[in-house]
Amino acid sequence: MKPNKKLILSLVIVFLLVFSLQITFAAENPTKPNVVILATGGTIAGAGVTSTTTVGYTAAVTPVDKLISNVPELTKVANISGEQVSQIASESMTMEIWLNLAKRVNILLAQHNVDGIVVTHGTDTLEETAYFLDLVVKSKKPVVLVGSMRPGTAMSADGPLNLYRAVILAGTKEAAGKGVMVMLNDTIHAGREVTKTITDRVDTFQAPIAGVLGVFSGDQPVFYRKSLRKNTTATEFDVTNLTTLPRVDIVYHYAGNAGTMIDAATNAGAKGLVHAGTGNGSIGKAEYPAVENALKNGVVIVRSSRVGNGIISRNGEANDDKYGFIASDNLNPQKARILLMLALTKTTDVKEIQQMFWEY
Numbered sequence: 443m444k445p446n447k448k449l450i451l452s453l454v455i456v457f458l459l460v461f462s463l464q465i466t467f468a469a470e471n472p473t474k475p476n477v478v479i480l481a482t483g484g485t486i487a488g489a490g491v492t493s494t495t496t497v498g499y500t501a502a503v504t505p506v507d508k509l510i511s512n513v514p515e516l517t518k519v520a521n522i523s524g525e526q527v528s529q530i531a532s533e534s535m536t537m538e539i540w541l542n543l544a545k546r547v548n549i550l551l552a553q554h555n556v557d558g559i560v561v562t563h564g565t566d567t568l569e570e571t572a573y574f575l576d577l578v579v580k581s582k583k584p585v586v587l588v589g590s591m592r593p594g595t596a597m598s599a600d601g602p603l604n605l606y607r608a609v610i611l612a613g614t615k616e617a618a619g620k621g622v623m624v625m626l627n628d629t630i631h632a633g634r635e636v637t638k639t640i641t642d643r644v645d646t647f648q649a650p651i652a653g654v655l656g657v658f659s660g661d662q663p664v665f666y667r668k669s670l671r672k673n674t675t676a677t678e679f680d681v682t683n684l685t686t687l688p689r690v691d692i693v694y695h696y697a698g699n700a701g702t703m704i705d706a707a708t709n710a711g712a713k714g715l716v717h718a719g720t721g722n723g724s725i726g727k728a729e730y731p732a733v734e735n736a737l738k739n740g741v742v743i744v745r746s747s748r749v750g751n752g753i754i755s756r757n758g759e760a761n762d763d764k765y766g767f768i769a770s771d772n773l774n775p776q777k778a779r780i781l782l783m784l785a786l787t788k789t790t791d792v793k794e795i796q797q798m799f800w801e802y
């Protein structure tokens with residue numbers, strides 16, 4: 443075959459390959475944005491026995507196709523395509539699902555015909571997945587996590603409207619470059635800052651100190667601010683070749699604690715530990731032998747707080763310089779764990795990791 447023909451043939455093969463991998467949208471309308479819904483489970487896909495069942499229902503039963511067809515209004519605001527990534531209650535979230543989800547988000551967002559992504563998720567660990575994606579998604583296109591506090595079968599179910607608005611948000615140009623967002627209860631939050639604050643109410647998601655990114659006014663998202671911390675394309679984290687994440691455990695401090703759980707984590711092979719201290723990240727006197735043993739075994743320790751809100755002052759309640767601790771800034775323990783896991787994929791140098799906690 444002549445070199446010219448060879449080149450043309452390979453170009454055709456590459457084109458066909460790229461085209462066949464590209465996601466398609468049913469009845470695509472060029473005037474509407476293309477939004478992919480990645481479903482992971484949770485109460486938004488939950489069902490109860492009666493319309494008044496708001497506790498004791500089964501989470502993660504409705505498949506993504508049904509979630510979409512249950513809200514026909516979605517197709518009025520976007521061209522939709524759905525994929526089932528997992529079907530779990532989010533308290534059972536795994537690192538494997540996170541990595542698969544992140545890789546899928548990155549593949550989809552790299553496609554020119556995808557404008558934004560919505561991830562449906564249980565509310566228990568929604569804030570963790572949101573921050574994880576915020577740190578590893580490599581695109582400025584909108585990614586929106588959405589959940590609900592009531593199952594779809596409940597009177598006044600909050601899932602359908604939340605989903606509808608999440609799709610609008612994911613298809614909104616102004617939402618690009620705002621990091622991974624969380625949309626529930628008329629409110630738009632930054633993935634880094636949002637946390638679940640109430641066990642059983644629809645207004646559970648709040649961003650202490652930072653506040654909301656924006657709100658919905660009817661069908662219109664209205665933004666008021668942007669997070670200044672590095673996210674998505676500005677981070678150094680890359681999940682492309684990761685199949686697992688370093689083990690990081692969280693230990694909770696309380697009166698009378700003598701470090702038993704720190705020892706347990708060290709013995710279990712933890713590479714990092716987030717200490718959910720009292721107040722401004724305090725460590726009890728009786729915990730220090732276990733802390734020193736962990737450090738001797740190469741465990742990297744981040745000081746956070748069980749208060750779940752506020753800054754951990756470096757060298758405040760503990761001598762961080764002397765021990766080589768890292769202060770978590772204002773990341774709560776579950777979010778500090780995510781940053782520490784990703785940091786440990788890059789380095790074990792505590793100075794470098796501290797710098798990451800100031801930046802992300």
Ligand code: ASP
Pocket residue numbers: 483484485486501530531532533563564565566567589590591592
């Ligand atoms: N346990 C449920 C979950 O996180 C709660 C919810 O989705 O609201 O999947």
